[in-house]
Amino acid sequence: MPRWEPNAAGRLQQAAIDLFTAQGYERTTVAEIAARAGVTERTFFNHFSHKRDVLFGPNSDRLTRVTAREIAASPAGTTPLTAVLHGLRAAAGEVLDGLQEPAARRRGIIEATPELQEREESKRAALAAAMAGALRDRGVDDTTARLAAGIGLLVHQTAEHRWTEPGAPDSLPTLLTEAMTALRTIIDT
Amino acid sequence: MPRWEPNAAGRLQQAAIDLFTAQGYERTTVAEIAARAGVTERTFFNHFSHKRDVLFGPNSDRLTRVTAREIAASPAGTTPLTAVLHGLRAAAGEVLDGLQEPAARRRGIIEATPELQEREESKRAALAAAMAGALRDRGVDDTTARLAAGIGLLVHQTAEHRWTEPGAPDSLPTLLTEAMTALRTIIDT
Structure with a gap:
């Protein structure tokens, strides 16, 4: 035993x-x-x-699961992008709260190791696929589901990058909101 | 010899x-x-x-190079996202014209093989990094450069996915424009 x-x-x-x-x-x-x-x-x-x-478990998989669960639980009539951002913010709070320091050290290791970068990219692709799948289950068409999930992934990556820089603010959900605002500005300029 | x-x-x-x-x-x-x-x-x-x-050369690398070159060649005052979309459209025309049928078969092989999917994701990350680098060289700040490159990558992926489906239209530059329009609609809804 x-x-x-x-x-x-x-x-x-x-x-x-x-x-x-x-x-x-x-x-x-x-x-x-x-x-x-x-x-x-x-x-x-x-x-x-x-x-x-x-370096890739179980938090990467939990983040993906919680995000998909929260997208599924969004009220009917929620737009696809709103559901995705809600899912990512909820998952950041539930899974990554308190992990800023190890996340920053983990990022340094991954950036120095191509083998780990490939794995990180494939975990990101899995997160995007899970978000798109959760949207399709709500009746969203395939192209819209892929695009909304892709925007979500980009916002998540941008916020996480900022969150793991020296001296960054500690709230990942707040950084997600800021990244979405920055993205809107780029699209609308 | x-x-x-x-x-x-x-x-x-x-x-x-x-x-x-x-x-x-x-x-x-x-x-x-x-x-x-x-x-x-x-x-x-x-x-x-x-x-x-x-399955990954030399066209993946050429696409990345031509996109970065065209971003660099955009007139001063071009917004970051406009420069990225111009670069991707120009590269699609220069590098991928006439390759729709092999691209569709290549996609089928990659989707069936996890090892190849990881490699494809890392080629995509390299394209995004090259676009962001070309924007930073034009004086664009790091966050804006990453986000504009990320939007470009998403538009490129969406258009290429559509382009390699059975019965798809044959102009990848046109599909890039359509994907950007769809993305704008999702953001603005």
């Missing part, structure tokens, strides 16, 4: 971020991550199937 | 698309692609460093 390991996944993620920041992603082994988190390598592989996955 | 092989890269791409469509990406070998194109395996590796690369 496995030993009870409270929040092993969270401790492994924290340990991985510490080690990747200090010595680089490529040079860090799974054994070192497990040792720093105080668990066995086997426990690592119970939670993640590859070293790179430790 | 190597034998003169007119348009070996183009013939290898055509052969690869034929084979990937007929028997799947995973089951096709580089040797088979080279044989169908009438060249040696060594010639394949003179042009591409990996089987997956045969």
